[in-house]
Amino acid sequence: MTEQPATARPDRRAELAAGLARVRVRIADACADAGRDRAEVTMIAVTKTYPAGDVVALAGLGVADVGENRDQEAAPKAAEVAAAGVRPRWHFIGQLQRNKARSVVRYADVVHSVDSVRLARALGTAAEAGRDRPLDALVQVSIDGDPARGGALPDSADPDRGLGPVAEALAGAGSLRLAGLMAVAPLGWEPERAFARLAEVAAGFRQTHPEATALSAGMSGDLEAAIRYGATHVRVGSALLGMRPTLR
Ligand SMILES: *Cc1c(COP(=O)(O)O)cnc(C)c1O
Numbered sequence: 447m448t449e450q451p452a453t454a455r456p457d458r459r460a461e462l463a464a465g466l467a468r469v470r471v472r473i474a475d476a477c478a479d480a481g482r483d484r485a486e487v488t489m490i491a492v493t494k495t496y497p498a499g500d501v502v503a504l505a506g507l508g509v510a511d512v513g514e515n516r517d518q519e520a521a522p523k524a525a526e527v528a529a530a531g532v533r534p535r536w537h538f539i540g541q542l543q544r545n546k547a548r549s550v551v552r553y554a555d556v557v558h559s560v561d562s563v564r565l566a567r568a569l570g571t572a573a574e575a576g577r578d579r580p581l582d583a584l585v586q587v588s589i590d591g592d593p594a595r596g597g598a599l600p601d602s603a604d605p606d607r608g609l610g611p612v613a614e615a616l617a618g619a620g621s622l623r624l625a626g627l628m629a630v631a632p633l634g635w636e637p638e639r640a641f642a643r644l645a646e647v648a649a650g651f652r653q654t655h656p657e658a659t660a661l662s663a664g665m666s667g668d669l670e671a672a673i674r675y676g677a678t679h680v681r682v683g684s685a686l687l688g689m690r691p692t693l694r
Contacts, residue, residue, distance in 0.1 A: 452526050472685075476673040488680075500687060513536075517538075538554040547568040557569060558584045561585065566622070580620075582625040587647055600651075613654070631663075638675075641672050
């Protein structure tokens with residue numbers, strides 16, 4: 447049996463095209479409302495739980511950026527997509543364990559979820575050995591400052607979890623490029639309040655790291671608010687691909 451390259455059925459392709467058209471209008475409207483240039487905002491299609499054929503179909507519709515949150519799923523999917531001759535930019539957006547760093551640096555172009563110095567160092571070492579060009583890395587920041595959840599802590603001197611130390615660890619690794627910040631609005635927070643707080647953190651952060659301009663914020667439910675507060679990358683899953691069967 448010969449292996450079939452990843453493809454999507456024509457009806458699925460039409461569904462994805464319709465979802466993409468709706469999301470593109472939302473992004474364009476949000477940029478217009480915020481007085482921002484549409485070219486400042488990159489849409490990342492979050493394809494977790496969806497097959498490689500969907501990634502290939504989206505690429506055919508002009509989507510160049512794809513996001514995944516679990517290495518176990520992303521690594522084989524990226525290989526399948528590459529085998530189909532398609533090369534999107536892969537964004538790793540999920541919680542990352544240090545023992546997965548070596549795998550992730552092989553296919554990811556950007557890692558959005560670095561939230562500790564220990565993880566930054568593991569990524570730096572892995573990227574040094576496993577890639578021939580620097581890996582873009584964003585510090586995931588905690589908006590509510592709860593150390594029990596993910597995200598580096600702004601206004602904290604914690605040597606492992608403080609935003610400053612994590613950013614320094616990324617900036618100091620030759621195999622990495624500190625690209626900016628990422629955040630998820632905390633459950634129960636109004637998106638407006640969450641992203642206003644994030645914009646404040648980002649403004650302070652850029653005083654020290656003016657070259658790290660990426661701001662990854664906003665998902666299907668809150669991308670308009672994120673764009674209003676300066677997001678340069680929105681991560682859109684369900685609004686584009688449909689509701690996922692399981693919560694991830
Ligand atoms: C799943 C996921 C998204 C996309 O969420 P939707 O609500 O489906 O758009 C964005 N960011 C992260 C970190 C995710 O895990």
